[in-house]
Amino acid sequence: MQSLFGLLTILCACASSAEAHPFHVSIAEANRNPKTGNLEIALKVFPGDLERAVRLKTKQPVDLDKTKNVDKLIVEYLNTVFRVKSVDGKRRKIKWVGKEVTLKDAWLYFEIPIPGGLEGAELEYRLFFELQEDQVNTINLVDGKRGNTLTFHKDRPKQVVKLAERKSEAAKREAPKP
Amino acid sequence: MASRSQLLLVASVITLCFSSAVNAQTFQNEKYGQEDKFRQLEEILPTPNVYRTASGAPGSEYWQQRANYVIDVELDDEKQRIIGSETITYSNHSPDTLSYIWLQLDPNINTPDSDAALTATPPSFDRMSIGALDRLLVRESFDGGVKIKSVKDAFNNPLEHTVVKTMMRIELPTPLASGESTKFSVAWEYNINNAKLVGSRTGYEHFEEDKNNIYEMAHWYPRMVAYTDATGWQHKQFLGRGEFTLELGDYVVRITVPNDHVVTATGVLLNDEEVLTDEQRQRLKDAETAKTPVFIVTPEEAKKNESNKPTGKKTWIYQADNVRDFAFASSRKFIWDAQLHNLEGNRVMAMSLYPNEAEPLWSKYSTHSIIHTLNVYSRYTFAYPYPVAISVNGPIYGMEYPMICFNGPRPEKDGTYSKRTKYSLISVIIHEVGHNYFPMIVNSDERQWTWMDEGLNTFLQYLAEQEWEDDYPSRRGEPKDIVPYMRSRNQMPIMTNSESILQFGPNAYAKPATALNILRESILGRELFDYAFKEYARRWMFKRPMPADFFRTMEDASGIDLDWFWRGWFYTTAHTDISIENLRIHTVKSRDPDVENKLRREERDDEPTTLSESRNKELPKRVDEYEELKDFYNSFDDLEVTEDDRKAFQRFLKGLDDHEKELLESKQYFNVVELRNIGGLVMPVVLKFEFEDDSSREVRIPAEIWRRNSEKVSKLVITNKPVKSVTLDPHLETADVDLTNNHFPRRPVKTRFELFKSQQQSRNEMQKQKAAEKKANDEKDKSKKKDK
Ligand SMILES: [Zn+2]
Numbered sequence: 001m002q003s004l005f006g007l008l009t010i011l012c013a014c015a016s017s018a019e020a021h022p023f024h025v026s027i028a029e030a031n032r033n034p035k036t037g038n039l040e041i042a043l044k045v046f047p048g049d050l051e052r053a054v055r056l057k058t059k060q061p062v063d064l065d066k067t068k069n070v071d072k073l074i075v076e077y078l079n080t081v082f083r084v085k086s087v088d089g090k091r092r093k094i095k096w097v098g099k100e101v102t103l104k105d106a107w108l109y110f111e112i113p114i115p116g117g118l119e120g121a122e123l124e125y126r127l128f129f130e131l132q133e134d135q136v137n138t139i140n141l142v143d144g145k146r147g148n149t150l151t152f153h154k155d156r157p158k159q160v161v162k163l164a165e166r167k168s169e170a171a172k173r174e175a176p177k178p
Numbered sequence: 179m180a181s182r183s184q185l186l187l188v189a190s191v192i193t194l195c196f197s198s199a200v201n202a203q204t205f206q207n208e209k210y211g212q213e214d215k216f217r218q219l220e221e222i223l224p225t226p227n228v229y230r231t232a233s234g235a236p237g238s239e240y241w242q243q244r245a246n247y248v249i250d251v252e253l254d255d256e257k258q259r260i261i262g263s264e265t266i267t268y269s270n271h272s273p274d275t276l277s278y279i280w281l282q283l284d285p286n287i288n289t290p291d292s293d294a295a296l297t298a299t300p301p302s303f304d305r306m307s308i309g310a311l312d313r314l315l316v317r318e319s320f321d322g323g324v325k326i327k328s329v330k331d332a333f334n335n336p337l338e339h340t341v342v343k344t345m346m347r348i349e350l351p352t353p354l355a356s357g358e359s360t361k362f363s364v365a366w367e368y369n370i371n372n373a374k375l376v377g378s379r380t381g382y383e384h385f386e387e388d389k390n391n392i393y394e395m396a397h398w399y400p401r402m403v404a405y406t407d408a409t410g411w412q413h414k415q416f417l418g419r420g421e422f423t424l425e426l427g428d429y430v431v432r433i434t435v436p437n438d439h440v441v442t443a444t445g446v447l448l449n450d451e452e453v454l455t456d457e458q459r460q461r462l463k464d465a466e467t468a469k470t471p472v473f474i475v476t477p478e479e480a481k482k483n484e485s486n487k488p489t490g491k492k493t494w495i496y497q498a499d500n501v502r503d504f505a506f507a508s509s510r511k512f513i514w515d516a517q518l519h520n521l522e523g524n525r526v527m528a529m530s531l532y533p534n535e536a537e538p539l540w541s542k543y544s545t546h547s548i549i550h551t552l553n554v555y556s557r558y559t560f561a562y563p564y565p566v567a568i569s570v571n572g573p574i575y576g577m578e579y580p581m582i583c584f585n586g587p588r589p590e591k592d593g594t595y596s597k598r599t600k601y602s603l604i605s606v607i608i609h610e611v612g613h614n615y616f617p618m619i620v621n622s623d624e625r626q627w628t629w630m631d632e633g634l635n636t637f638l639q640y641l642a643e644q645e646w647e648d649d650y651p652s653r654r655g656e657p658k659d660i661v662p663y664m665r666s667r668n669q670m671p672i673m674t675n676s677e678s679i680l681q682f683g684p685n686a687y688a689k690p691a692t693a694l695n696i697l698r699e700s701i702l703g704r705e706l707f708d709y710a711f712k713e714y715a716r717r718w719m720f721k722r723p724m725p726a727d728f729f730r731t732m733e734d735a736s737g738i739d740l741d742w743f744w745r746g747w748f749y750t751t752a753h754t755d756i757s758i759e760n761l762r763i764h765t766v767k768s769r770d771p772d773v774e775n776k777l778r779r780e781e782r783d784d785e786p787t788t789l790s791e792s793r794n795k796e797l798p799k800r801v802d803e804y805e806e807l808k809d810f811y812n813s814f815d816d817l818e819v820t821e822d823d824r825k826a827f828q829r830f831l832k833g834l835d836d837h838e839k840e841l842l843e844s845k846q847y848f849n850v851v852e853l854r855n856i857g858g859l860v861m862p863v864v865l866k867f868e869f870e871d872d873s874s875r876e877v878r879i880p881a882e883i884w885r886r887n888s889e890k891v892s893k894l895v896i897t898n899k900p901v902k903s904v905t906l907d908p909h910l911e912t913a914d915v916d917l918t919n920n921h922f923p924r925r926p927v928k929t930r931f932e933l934f935k936s937q938q939q940s941r942n943e944m945q946k947q948k949a950a951e952k953k954a955n956d957e958k959d960k961s962k963k964k965d966k
Pocket of ligand 1: 613635
């Protein structure tokens with residue numbers, strides 16, 4: 001609660017409306033690279049949401065195209081909303097790879113070392129919860145032949161990863177050999 | 179099967195709910211183990227009747243109620259209140275007798291004890307902003323509920339009434355028989371919400387610098403609840419997300435405001451000579467022939483008006499015919515521009531109202547965007563039938579009402595704006611003006627089905643955006659853009675009630691819009707789709723369609739059975755994931771021993787040498803030591819062509835007729851592609867064959883290829899050249915979620931992350947090289963200079 005009063009007021013109408021962008025969702029693709037053991041993440045967000053969130057955190061105007069060292073600000077923000085504990089209980093920080101910003105989307109690329117594998121790691125994923133009540137963050141996880149989709153919202157910001165055999169893998173296994 | 183049960187365990191409750199709800203409708207076939215994905219929707223769709231036909235059109239006895247309103251409303255700018263009284267004339271066109279009627283009291287959603295407030299789950303308290311905290315506290319204390327002051331019949335006798343949450347039941351002294359009308363009046367008032375604190379589709383915005391307000395007023399008067407053949411009284415209460423279900427009717431609305439406000443509203447202004455200056459009226463006349471928007475109130479005039487103090491009140495009278503709702507906006511801050519547009523003979527005044535804070539963006543793009551929307555949408559549906567189309571800037575980001583909509587994007591305080599703000603504004607105006615078609619005129623039930631207006635409208639929005647400029651950055655429409663959502667697991671089918679939808683935007687906007695785009699581009703083709711879609715819009719113009727009416731009309735008018743498509747895309751959460759499992763190539767054997775044996779020898783030679791074979795090669799062999807052990811078989815090659823073989827071949831040729839010989843000599847390749855459906859959605863199969871000579875050929879196969887077996891099929895494609903590789907869905911038109919299995923032979927497909935990283939690395943390599951070249955050149959230059 002301490003940080004609460006340090007933050008700026010943001011103006012945002014939170015109710016859902018018939019607006020053109022009632023997305024309030026983000027989607028991430030996360031694959032664990034078997035060579036490095038790192039979780040490689042491509043996260044797609046609405047650029048406006050990202051600007052508002054970083055502005056709220058850093059208390060300065062942010063333009064994804066113009067602000068200098070905007071990447072650094074994004075990483076600072078991501079480290080507070082995307083928190084990973086590997087199975088050994090250690091918090092793992094983000095290794096920034098880069099971003100691609102278009103008019104439609106901003107794709108953020110980063111890695112997180114995750115020794116011991118994905119299964120049993122703890123993900124806490126609070127992206128944009130401070131902006132909109134009904135934000136839903138979905139992450140599609142793949143670790144070799146196993147995977148899962150996890151969904152995070154304000155009532156469920158933290159989850160321990162459980163994986164199952166991926167459907168396409170099951171199909172491969174069941175397929176008769178030519 | 180172990181894998182299947184594991185998957186089920188991981189799947190959330192939602193999936194389980196869905197499967198139990200639909201299980202009643204699916205038909206298990208234990209002897210085959212597959213569901214029939216092409217089964218007709220007979221058990222799911224309502225039985226056709228005299229109101230709604232099997233072809234998807236309004237039936238011979240189609241009816242809908244009608245409600246006409248005469249309203250007096252005062253906007254209290256001091257206390258931000260609405261004080262109103264209305265007379266409703268309600269006509270019962272149903273075959274039923276009604277002993278009570280229902281009204282909607284939408285502002286009751288803003289009472290602290292509303293269902294919307296009580297069922298809201300707590301926000302996330304971590305790192306909560308002051309703004310969010312403020313909103314939370316205001317939401318707890320703000321009383322925006324409607325105070326009903328009186329309900330009276332046509333003779334001023336009080337009518338018994340009961341408020342039930344966001345609705346009110348009125349007892350009729352005598353039941354309203356079929357074909358009769360009743361007249362009654364209601365007086366009410368309520369406090370208007372600050373839209374920045376109590377989020378909504380309506381409200382006011384306060385500007386601290388000049389102490390003025392912009393009001394964007396919607397669902398501000400008690401409105402008739404819809405009574406329909408499909409649901410009776412629509413008794414789904416207003417919870418905030420599921421929008422509106424309304425009756426069409428005619429309105430006369432007298433809006434009283436401070437006398438320095440400018441009011442804009444659904445409908446045409448009846449008393450312009452009373453409320454506008456002569457100059458403003460002249461400018462409006464000029465707008466009728468102008469080629470670009472004309473200011474009715476200029477930015478400078480609006481700026482000056484900001485420091486006004488009202489000296490009294492003024493009443494603006496608006497009339498609107500055949501609309502399902504009435505909204506208005508009021509402020510002294512408004513700039514106002516207008517341009518008359520002639521649309522297939524209909525004269526439409528396109529107008530925008532916005533404060534100076536919206537400049538210079540709004541005067542440049544708003545009215546243009548309105549006219550562009552009317553042009554494109556009218557082409558795909560029907561000519562816009564209303565006399566005005568208005569876009570207003572205020573606190574609401576994007577919300578639609580008949581003839582008028584509220585749009586939020588503004589430039590920065592210094593007047594500059596990013597590209598993103600520009601396109602957000604154009605997109606939101608196209609979207610909200612577009613809603614005039616769905617659901618304002620094609621009057622679907624939004625409380626029940628969000629996709630029927632948002633999905634269809636988002637689809638047309640995509641088409642309109644693509645006609646604004648080349649490569650317009652549309653967010654929704656392209657199949658590849660929906661892939662991450664389709665791949666995700668926490669989903670509901672599109673056919674889910676508005677309030678229960680998960681991931682609202684992708685579910686009710688993007689997925690149906692993309693589905694329709696796929697239907698248009700890859701399944702029906704543009705011509706058939708456009709014909710059927712237009713037919714739907716025209717059949718249901720000013721009427722109330724249900725989902726089945728859309729599904730049935732699209733099939734009826736296109737002549738194509740699409741039940742499989744609606745079933746897969748609208749009633750399930752299955753996705754597209756088709757895999758090329760194998761490619762078998764067959765050729766006709768020439769039977770010529772000189773050709774065939776050579777081929778077989780090549781094949782034999784191509785076989786890899788095993789490890790033991792290669793090591794054993796070195797060993798001394800007994801037959802080499804004792805030559806006498808060798809006989810005929812040691813030197814006989816069974817692929818050696820003998821004279822007997824050649825003679826036999828000549829005899830075979832003689833026995834063939836010319837046609838048979840031709841077939842034998844033609845070099846045809848019989849390619850059998852084996853496909854597997856992993857995602858569950860049945861979809862057309864598009865295959866691109868690439869040949870050894872680098873040429874290619876595309877084969878498009880309708881989804882019906884899956885009709886007997888929806889899990890595995892093979893397709894024979896005959897080519898006259900040897901195939902090098904096959905690609906499935908080469909134009910990314912089916913939203914296939916896994917491209918790694920779309921090639922034969924398999925090609926590694928990089929993840930988005932890997933692609934980015936490799937691009938970045940190669941870019942860096944290039945940069946390094948460039949830097950090195952530059953350095954070398956610089957040094958050359960230096961040494962040249964020294965030489966001089
Ligand atoms: Zn909409």
